[in-house]
Amino acid sequence: MAVFSRCSRAATAPTRIATATFAYREPKGRNVQWVFLGCPGVGKGTYASRLSNLLGVPHIATGDLVRHELASSGPLSSKLKEIVNQGKLVSDEIIIDLLSKRLGVEAAKGESGFILDGFPRTIRQAEILEGVTDIDLVVNLKLREEALLAKCLGRRICSECGGNYNVACIDIKAENGRPGMYMAALPPPPQCESKLITRADDTEEVVKERLRIYHEMTRPVEDFYRSRGKLLEFDLPGGIPESWPKLLQALNLEDHEDKESAAA
Numbered sequence: 533m534a535v536f537s538r539c540s541r542a543a544t545a546p547t548r549i550a551t552a553t554f555a556y557r558e559p560k561g562r563n564v565q566w567v568f569l570g571c572p573g574v575g576k577g578t579y580a581s582r583l584s585n586l587l588g589v590p591h592i593a594t595g596d597l598v599r600h601e602l603a604s605s606g607p608l609s610s611k612l613k614e615i616v617n618q619g620k621l622v623s624d625e626i627i628i629d630l631l632s633k634r635l636g637v638e639a640a641k642g643e644s645g646f647i648l649d650g651f652p653r654t655i656r657q658a659e660i661l662e663g664v665t666d667i668d669l670v671v672n673l674k675l676r677e678e679a680l681l682a683k684c685l686g687r688r689i690c691s692e693c694g695g696n697y698n699v700a701c702i703d704i705k706a707e708n709g710r711p712g713m714y715m716a717a718l719p720p721p722p723q724c725e726s727k728l729i730t731r732a733d734d735t736e737e738v739v740k741e742r743l744r745i746y747h748e749m750t751r752p753v754e755d756f757y758r759s760r761g762k763l764l765e766f767d768l769p770g771g772i773p774e775s776w777p778k779l780l781q782a783l784n785l786e787d788h789e790d791k792e793s794a795a796a
């Protein structure tokens with residue numbers, strides 16, 4: 533695992549303002565090394581991808597690495613298909629192998645820093661990661677349980693351009709002192725409408741199993757980082773328009789492009 537070389541820098545909470553044009557750097561001169569945690573359907577991919585564009589670091593989603601391997605005709609493909617389509621976790625060995633290969637590609641391109649999405653998902657993965665590099669910050673995205681299943685079932689991907697959409701519109705009414713919550717659907721543009729596909733593991737039965745496994749295997753990872761003072765808890769207040777500015781605020785970041793388009 534050549535890419536997993538030890539990095540000696542101290543973890544530091546973000547304190548500076550980023551713009552879309554300058555990569556945000558940790559004080560010791562390297563780019564951020566962040567992790568996104570959160571249940572299936574919470575929107576890790578959406579927010580990790582937006583932040584990776586803003587900060588100029590690669591967004592590495594282990595779910596994407598697994599799906600890429602699944603789509604190939606390699607020896608791992610059929611083994612992975614069975615595991616993923618049952619909502620189970622792939623073995624730590626396989627996932628570490630896929631991730632180190634991907635980090636190797638980034639290193640060869642001269643890219644540094646990353647936003648990891650979907651890794652680590654077990655304590656063992658977190659320990660292995662801790663043994664090879666410093667994670668600066670772990671963002672724990674949280675969404676009300678009743679919205680998670682609907683969000684997963686509403687997910688659609690354009691088979692041509694790879695765009696991610698969501699046909700579910702979540703409208704939870706205020707009840708017994710709990711505030712309501714509204715999340716608009718994210719409909720595809722007309723050119724993608726006829727090319728939408730659904731992930732094979734986004735069925736009700738499999739999503740419920742993925743949620744169960746998250747609580748069993750990944751919740752302890754939240755505690756792992758909480759005890760190290762690295763966990764930033766972020767409750768999503770609604771859809772992207774409400775949540776994105778608040779997330780940036782929580783991270784002490786600013787999206788100049790967003791501001792410019794809002795002012796235009």
Ligand SMILES: Nc1ncnc2c1ncn2[C@@H]1O[C@H](COP(=O)(O)OP(=O)(O)O)[C@@H](O)[C@H]1O
Pocket residue numbers: 571572573594595596598615616619620621622623624627649650651652653654657733742
């Ligand atoms: N870190 C990991 N460890 C083990 N399995 C993983 C990991 N990341 C992804 N997978 C596998 O890929 C599947 C899809 O992952 P992902 O797209 O991150 O899904 P989710 O929407 O559940 O967060 C998981 O259900 C699991 O089978």
